[in-house]
Amino acid sequence: MENSQIIKITELVKDFPVGTGSFRALDHINLSFGKGEFAGLVGPSGSGKTTLLNIMGSLDTPSQGEVKVLDFNVGELSARESATLRKSKLGFIFQSYNLLPVYTVYENVEFPLLLLEFTAQERKKMVLDALEWVGLTPKMKSKPNMLSGGECQRVAIARAMVKKPMIVLADEPTANLDAENSHHILRTMEKLNRELNTSFLFATHDEKVISYLKRRIVLADGKVEIDEKTAITK
Amino acid sequence: MIRFLFKGLMRDSQRSLLPVIIVAAGVMLTVFLQAWLTGVMQEGIEFNARFNTGHLKIMTAAYARDKDQIPNDLAITRAMELMDSLKRDYPGIGWAQRIRFGGLLDVSDTSGETRAQGPVFGLAIDLLSGNKDEISRMQLESSLKKGHLPRKAGEILISEEFAGKLKVHPGDQVTLIGSSMNGAMAMYNFRIAGTVVFGTSAMDRGTIITDIRDAQLAIDMDDAASEIVGYLAGGFYDDPKASEIRSHFNTAHSNPKDEFSPRMFTLREADEMASLIDYSERFSSILIAVFILAMSVVLWNAGLLGGLRRYGEFGLRLAMGESKGHIYGTQIYESVIIGIIGTIGGTIIGLGFSWLVQKYGFGAAGMMRNAAMMFPSTFHARITPLTFYIGFIPGLLSTVLGTLLSGIGIYKRRTSELFKELES
Numbered sequence: 001m002e003n004s005q006i007i008k009i010t011e012l013v014k015d016f017p018v019g020t021g022s023f024r025a026l027d028h029i030n031l032s033f034g035k036g037e038f039a040g041l042v043g044p045s046g047s048g049k050t051t052l053l054n055i056m057g058s059l060d061t062p063s064q065g066e067v068k069v070l071d072f073n074v075g076e077l078s079a080r081e082s083a084t085l086r087k088s089k090l091g092f093i094f095q096s097y098n099l100l101p102v103y104t105v106y107e108n109v110e111f112p113l114l115l116l117e118f119t120a121q122e123r124k125k126m127v128l129d130a131l132e133w134v135g136l137t138p139k140m141k142s143k144p145n146m147l148s149g150g151e152c153q154r155v156a157i158a159r160a161m162v163k164k165p166m167i168v169l170a171d172e173p174t175a176n177l178d179a180e181n182s183h184h185i186l187r188t189m190e191k192l193n194r195e196l197n198t199s200f201l202f203a204t205h206d207e208k209v210i211s212y213l214k215r216r217i218v219l220a221d222g223k224v225e226i227d228e229k230t231a232i233t234k
Numbered sequence: 235m236i237r238f239l240f241k242g243l244m245r246d247s248q249r250s251l252l253p254v255i256i257v258a259a260g261v262m263l264t265v266f267l268q269a270w271l272t273g274v275m276q277e278g279i280e281f282n283a284r285f286n287t288g289h290l291k292i293m294t295a296a297y298a299r300d301k302d303q304i305p306n307d308l309a310i311t312r313a314m315e316l317m318d319s320l321k322r323d324y325p326g327i328g329w330a331q332r333i334r335f336g337g338l339l340d341v342s343d344t345s346g347e348t349r350a351q352g353p354v355f356g357l358a359i360d361l362l363s364g365n366k367d368e369i370s371r372m373q374l375e376s377s378l379k380k381g382h383l384p385r386k387a388g389e390i391l392i393s394e395e396f397a398g399k400l401k402v403h404p405g406d407q408v409t410l411i412g413s414s415m416n417g418a419m420a421m422y423n424f425r426i427a428g429t430v431v432f433g434t435s436a437m438d439r440g441t442i443i444t445d446i447r448d449a450q451l452a453i454d455m456d457d458a459a460s461e462i463v464g465y466l467a468g469g470f471y472d473d474p475k476a477s478e479i480r481s482h483f484n485t486a487h488s489n490p491k492d493e494f495s496p497r498m499f500t501l502r503e504a505d506e507m508a509s510l511i512d513y514s515e516r517f518s519s520i521l522i523a524v525f526i527l528a529m530s531v532v533l534w535n536a537g538l539l540g541g542l543r544r545y546g547e548f549g550l551r552l553a554m555g556e557s558k559g560h561i562y563g564t565q566i567y568e569s570v571i572i573g574i575i576g577t578i579g580g581t582i583i584g585l586g587f588s589w590l591v592q593k594y595g596f597g598a599a600g601m602m603r604n605a606a607m608m609f610p611s612t613f614h615a616r617i618t619p620l621t622f623y624i625g626f627i628p629g630l631l632s633t634v635l636g637t638l639l640s641g642i643g644i645y646k647r648r649t650s651e652l653f654k655e656l657e658s
Contacts (some may be wrong), residue, residue: 059553080557087555098550102245107238112554114235 091160150181257576261625265584273616275514288463337412358449381428422452537636577629
């Protein structure tokens with residue numbers, strides 16, 4: 001299941017301009033990810049994990065090297081093609097949930113489907129399915145400000161998963177959650193990974209997340225230090 | 235998708251209600267200021283028109299040449315015939331005969347000796363025919379301080395200040411000593427019906443108002459008038475229309491070789507009115523332009539800040555796969571909706587205030603107490619066709635322009651940069 005390659009990173013370099021010079025955030029990274037992986041980029045702040053996640057998510061482009069996501073070369077995509085890739089194949093989960101506060105839980109989850117132009121009937125079925133996966137059907141009419149942090153993150157997971165993307169990119173998804181909620185959402189994501197065969201790629205330094213990972217890639221100063229399959233320790 | 239975004243717009247008061255209120259307030263002020271300035275500038279002109287120049291004025295060419303001397307020996311004769319012809323040829327216009335005259339007003343004691351005397355300016359208008367146009371034009375009912383308006387021949391109104399100087403009251407008899415149309419001495423007794431305050435020292439100093447028939451008798455001007463004034467329908471001066479009527483009338487009636495033939499003048503051609511009209515138009519245009527510019531900057535900034543505040547949301551939408559163009563488009567779409575709603579709301583409120591001030595006016599009598607020139611003591615706004623759409627410049631154009639500029643940031647910044655703002 002993990003054999004078919006969905007992301008291939010070759011000699012990736014990412015430099016950011018700083019004053020008159022530049023700062024190298026990623027330094028000759030070579031990685032690949034297969035379908036259905038549950039992997040994490042691990043490392044301290046400034047190690048380059050979020051930058052790498054952004055490039056894999058087509059939110060940023062490489063300075064050098066090549067990043068292929070589902071056979072799309074991220075560095076060569078136009079803005080519109082990048083948007084289409086994100087819209088149809090990728091899901092994002094953020095540290096601070098980033099739900100749209102004026103919309104209900106149902107509407108937040110529905111938003112990606114509107115971009116994909118599903119019919120109202122299709123959208124309703126997909127949203128209700130996604131809310132059921134994360135156990136939030138009873139809260140579908142609530143606004144984000146009426147939910148706990150854990151519930152907000154479960155809405156964010158439902159929003160990322162509702163279109164059944166090939167890859168979900170999660171940047172520090174448990175950073176704002178307590179231990180109980182962290183385990184709850186990690187179990188939810190693990191279940192979705194198992195049942196829907198969606199690849200989950202994390203950027204994290206949270207031990208709780210690391211304990212769920214099946215593959216751990218340790219980054220330090222923009223380089224891959226360790227890339228290993230792990231035994232589940234939770 | 236549009237419905238979804240519109241729902242969000244309506245629910246988020248920071249994105250909808252607040253900007254709409256800001257736009258509406260700015261537009262309301264713009265609309266009101268335009269109507270107010272137009273009204274105030276026009277007021278001075280209309281005030282002069284009511285008391286003096288009319289929108290159109292007919293005099294003989296000879297009278298017009300020396301009109302400052304009120305040369306009634308050069309007045310229009312067969313005035314009724316000319317009035318009939320004017321009413322027939324230009325039916326939409328209110329025509330009125332007037333006689334201006336000067337002299338001495340003498341007050342005698344019980345033995346017939348002069349008790350008080352003073353120079354007087356007399357204005358004879360139609361007071362007793364039953365037609366109230368001139369009474370209303372001169373606002374005599376609201377200017378009345380003591381007594382009543384003339385009800386029968388021989389009754390006059392006198393300015394309150396002048397009456398005080400002469401120590402006369404309603405019911406007292408006064409004698410006009412002047413000259414007749416033919417140059418002879420004329421003396422005529424009047425009874426004071428009431429006193430009035432015109433609100434300008436130029437008229438309050440020493441004016442009497444008589445019925446035109448009385449003046450014709452007093453100074454021997456049977457079927458003659460110093461001038462015939464005309465007022466355009468709508469109550470406001472319209473230079474192109476007035477000029478057209480003037481040309482038509484002069485072609486038909488005026489003979490350049492006959493200095494006693496009637497000649498029509500527009501308000502613009504009377505006294506120093508041309509420069510006053512030009513000054514008024516330019517001054518109000520400059521003020522309105524400056525205000526619109528200031529209000530545009532305010533609303534442009536409101537649009538700009540509204541867009542900048544939402545960079546985080548845009549980052550999220552980009553991450554979800556919405557294209558930059560689509561986000562930019564919806565942002566402009568929202569600002570157009572806000573601009574239109576705010577502009578319509580602000581225009582309605584501004585028009586409401588303007589209408590109130592147009593109808594009731596602001597009193598400024600205190601400021602005009604020592605004015606030497608004729609100027610109104612109440613200022614009114616004036617709603618013109620421009621009042622209905624002037625608000626769209628700051629309300630819609632500036633709001634959308636601000637949004638257009640703030641939206642450029644979506645293109646200028648890297649997607650991940652917007653994304654960071656979302657996370658912060």
